[in-house]
Amino acid sequence: MVQITLLLEPQVALFYARIAAITELPLEQVLADALFKLAGELSLEALSNSALPEIPS
Numbered sequence: 001m002v003q004i005t006l007l008l009e010p011q012v013a014l015f016y017a018r019i020a021a022i023t024e025l026p027l028e029q030v031l032a033d034a035l036f037k038l039a040g041e042l043s044l045e046a047l048s049n050s051a052l053p054e055i056p057s
Contacts, residue, residue, distance in 0.1 A: 006031065 008016075016034070020027040
């Protein structure tokens with residue numbers, strides 16, 4: 001694993017800290033899971049956009 005430092009707005013940090021407290025997971029795990037899910041969603045979106053036929057101009 002690679003360790004990375006993130007700078008978050010206080011409101012964003014509080015949001016994820018609350019999720020971490022509710023789920024009883026470390027804040028780092030909650031952030032890693034959220035980033036992983038976002039990466040997957042963006043990948044699927046990129047794949048679906050590239051599968052669309054091009055419209056000739």
